[in-house]
Amino acid sequence: MTFTRRDAFTTLGAAGALLVPGQAPASTKAETTPAEPAWRRGLDNQRIADLGDGRFLNPVMAGDRPDPAILKDGSDYYMTFSSFDSYPGLVIWHSRDLVNWQPIGPALTRNIGSVWAVSLEKHDGRYFLYIPVKADPNSIWVIHADRIEGPWSDPVDLGLHKHIDPCHIVGEDGSRWLFLSGGDRVRLASDGLSTVGEVEHVYDPWRYPEDWIVEGFSPEGTKIVRHGGWFYLITAVGGTAGPPTGHMVIAARSRSIHGPWKDCPANPIVRTTDSTERWWSRGHASLVEGPAGDWWALYHGFENGYWTLGRQTLLDPVEWTADGWFRMKGGDLSKPLAKPKGGTAVPHGQALSDNFATLALGTKWSFFRPGPDEAKRVSVSGNTLTLAARGTAPVDSSPLLLIAGDTRYRFECDIAIDPGTTAGLLLFYDDKLYCGLGFDGDRFVTHQYGAERGRPANPHGRSMRIRVTNDRHIVTYDTSGDGGRTWHRFDRGMEVSGYHHNVRGGFLMLRPGLYAAGKGSARFRNFRFSAI
Incomplete structure (x- = not known):
């Protein structure tokens, strides 16, 4: 049996649209959510992004895969997500084309609290996960491994109790840093397992116009990428949930990890502008180089009408502009896009059916x-x-x-x-x-x-x-x-x-x-x- 649903915002306007300054009146909006696209089907008939014809259709990771942390390691890509109160947690996923992903296994087995947006890095041949948790007290922890498959070390508490969403970055002088929520940062010791000195404020994030409909300012989700002689500092503002038009991606850049940081003139780079779009609350982006040298962004968003599925991982093509900034080219991500060139596809996802021949604790359950x-x-x-x-x-x-x-x-x-x-x-x-x-x-x-x-x-x-x-x-x-x-x-x-x-x-x-x-x-x- 098929059920129809009215858009979640039908009570907000004559035709169910969220009213945003500068847009057409609500009476011109559609009353229902967009028609469901034709995804391909994989294991257990689950939808998959790869359409099999050189294109893909978002999401690349369906279901609750929020705050994607992406690492390029040669021809391999590794990604993990906020796992909150689920343990074993921080499952590492592997890809070679950014569209098809397979689980490797969980990196975190000891319950240290509700796990929020992490930083996944490789430095001097060692893998690191910097893990913010909501607990008593809140803190940021670090674990490390010599192989991505593990074993991962026992968590080390860095004693950072006032911040979330760390991002590890190495400066032009070889110094190691964690950039934190709110435009702050702290230096790391050379082994990456402790801090040096105090937390300092280094960046005042760009602010949106005051009449935009958002959840709150909430500068968080910092990610930094080095490209073309610049450090690009990418931040999420506007709140993670709440109104669909709140969450967004902004950017700033500097020649030095020590600043000063200059805001992108095209901010925000990504934002849902209308409740009729397929993907709501788009934000928390990471940039990564594709297999053929092109660039991509991975970020999360809620599917229109399906907050129940959590924040799903979306893939958006990136173009570097003549002035050295970047822009996203995928529009509202409702239509198929050309897959990244190069790379080879691994089998995507995993079956959720289980005959219990083995105990898939962490990867599945x-x-x-x-x-x-x-x-x-x-x-x-x-x-x-x-x-x-x-x-x-x-x-x-x-x-x-x-x-x-x-x-x-x-x-x-x-x-x-x-x-x-x-x-x-x-x-x-x-x-x-x-x-x-x-x-x-x-x-x-x-x-x-x-x-x-x-x-x-x-x-x-x-x-x-x-x-x-x-x-x-x-x-x-x-x-x-x-x-x-x-x-x-x-x-x-x-x-x-x-x-x-x-x-x-x-x-x-x-x-x-x-x-x-x-x-x-x-x-x-x-x-x-x-x-x-």
């Missing part, structure tokens, strides 16, 4: 806000994942979650429980906002709005197959007592378009997952995921 020994709760044997129960409900059970990047999908699994165990399938934003269906030996339990509600009788006992369908935010549940040969519709449907950051905060996404609470354990078999 992750715990939400785990304790120190959380990984001991889970094991696989005989194509069965066994999850020890914890807590009383999803709110305190640290569920296992996936990142799904499609607007319509279905997932299902066989679940068997011990006496005293409650288990089931979820759509999980965080511990205060989730929905799903669970069961114990006698009754179902309906999860809705982050609470446990209906408790109808369970006719299947301690073993059943559950299916969850999310069709453009319309959620239905089906159960089967015979392994999926016959299905029974559960009498509670839901609408989940409000399960996102602008309602709850946290910068997360609505993720499929599974949980086990109470006592004993739950056993999961034959997990199947498919985009619709």
Whole structure:
């Protein structure tokens, strides 16, 4: 069944458009979100960017892949994203053409807090990740590895408690620096594992006109690239979420890492200007040289109408102008673009279906806000994942979650429980906002709005197959007592378009997952995921 939706801003104007100074009146705007483009389909029917004809269609990384940190290492590209409360976290992805990506594995296994925008670098043959976390207290940490595959070191706390979004850069004199939010920076020791001196303010970011509709100034997401004798300092301003027209990319440059910095006369370089565009809140850009010497920007954005999918990674072609600045050439990124020249494509993505032959912890599954020994709760044997129960409900059970990047999908699994165990399938934003269906030996339990509600009788006992369908935010549940040969519709449907950051905060996404609470354990078999 296909559902139609009105644009999220239909209450703001006569035809649902966000009113922006200098634009056509709202009455000329379309009332619905743009028609869905024709993506190619890959593993589990998931959409993929590579169209197979020399073009690609954004996003290059679907689902919650915010704050992309990109590293070019010879002919290889490595990228990771903010992983927030998911552990193992900071999964490293590999590409050779900037469009097709495969996961390598997680770099961070110890829970040090909610992981925000990182800096991924290579210096003197060693890889570094500079990691800001929201914790008590907030700080910036560093881990390092001699191989990108790891093992990665234990985190080292740099003691920077007032900043986020570090960017590592080496100056023209060989000095190492972290540039930080707000236009600040601090020097690093030669090994990159401690700071030298105090944080200093070196740049006042460009400001947009005061009548623009934004979330807030919030200068953050600093990235620096050296090109053509200049250091280019790229910053995000306008706020990460909130109004779709807020987030944007600005740039400044200097001949020296020590400044002075001069703003680009064409700022902002990227910005969503209208709520009818396919990609909202575009910003937090990194520049990288392509396989054939051309240049590209990777940044994130929300898909129109789908804050629930989080901020997805977008790829935009870059052109260097005659005056030594750069501009983005991809427009609103709603149409196919020519792929980067050169490079070879690796197989893209990963299957989300799982027969549990191995434990894909970190690359596929992750715990939400785990304790120190959380990984001991889970094991696989005989194509069965066994999850020890914890807590009383999803709110305190640290569920296992996936990142799904499609607007319509279905997932299902066989679940068997011990006496005293409650288990089931979820759509999980965080511990205060989730929905799903669970069961114990006698009754179902309906999860809705982050609470446990209906408790109808369970006719299947301690073993059943559950299916969850999310069709453009319309959620239905089906159960089967015979392994999926016959299905029974559960009498509670839901609408989940409000399960996102602008309602709850946290910068997360609505993720499929599974949980086990109470006592004993739950056993999961034959997990199947498919985009619709």
